Amino acid sequence: MARTSDIEKAAGVLRAGGLVALPTETVYGLGANAEDPTAVSRIFQVKGRPPSHPLIVHIGGADQLDDWVEEVPATARLLAEHFWPGPLTLVLRRGRRVPLEATGGLETVAVRVPDHPVALALLSAFGGGVTAPSANRFGQVSPTTAQHVRAELGDGVDFVLDGGPCQVGVESTIVDATGEVPSILRPGGVTREDLEAVLGRPLTVHATSRVRVPGQHPSHYAPRARVVLVEPEAVVAEAELAQERGHRVGVFLPPSLTDAAVKAHAVAAVPASMNAYARGLYGLLRELDQKGCDLIFASLPAEEGLGLAIANRLRRAAGPRESA
Missing domain, CATH: 3.90.870.10 (DHBP synthase)
Structure with missing residues (x-):
């Protein structure tokens, strides 16, 4: 400190x-x-x-x-x-x-x-x-x-x-x-x-806006590995298929599947608590990068509470990237 x-x-x-x-x-x-x-x-x-x-x-x-x-x-x-x-x-x-x-x-x-x-x-x-x-x-x-x-x-x-x-x-x-x-x-x-x-009123959440602000680039918060978003029940099957095709696959395993056995290069268990997930999200992305993954399969949490921010970051991480 x-x-x-x-x-x-x-x-x-x-x-x-x-x-x-x-x-x-x-x-x-x-x-x-x-x-x-x-x-x-x-x-x-x-x-x-x-x-x-x-x-x-x-x-x-x-x-x-x-x-x-x-x-x-x-x-x-x-x-x-x-x-x-x-x-x-x-x-x-x-x-x-x-x-x-x-x-x-x-x-x-x-x-x-x-x-x-x-x-x-x-x-x-x-x-x-x-x-x-x-x-x-x-x-x-x-x-x-x-x-x-x-x-x-x-x-x-x-x-x-x-x-x-x-x-x-x-x-x-x-x-x-x-x-x-x-x-x-x-x-x-x-x-x-x-x-x-x-x-005391509902608020609109804008994907884009007339006012430029940080974090609205289509690809943002992105690891080196390409992030692929799928439905929670499809995470294991999609990840294993990509692994069989020669990719080094990382998996964000949803809380509902914590006991599932996954044939992948690296697996990160997603916390059930949205506070804990938000606190650890970027560390997990960095960890799978460091382990050499080239694809990361993840699913979006329910978009309520901090889940809304987590889903936003995952969508940006999975966004289209400019070619080198």
């Missing part, structure tokens, strides 16, 4: 225009001073991320929101009061402190307060906002440990703050709060049901 001296060093790196990998409750982020366009641009270079893809600005508390956005509608204020610190990102009109480099050229900005003691300590020591997408190569599996960051980005990061494994494991829920009717642009660590309970 990061020491006070580590946090002070990381804050100094940010002030000097460097990049810091920081833990959050969702995934590890690749952070830069949100008000330094040069440092922000370096995030895109290190990740290989298109500059048109906006970043999330992390701040130290809901009381700082007005410093970063043009206005805060009542709905956004209500959500911030209920869910911050936490895995909820609000999309609002950009304030003048936020450079266009951080927003992908948009006049909107995504903002959140992370619920992790190390991240909050860093934001306090630094005294400003930190733009921080996931600390991995663009489109690939998000990191949930400091070791994941070091293995993937290496010297591209100036300092890695180790805050232990991430406790949520999937990225934040992104809510468009710019209009009269809020909507979910990316499901994540705050469930649709929890948001609807606070707002």
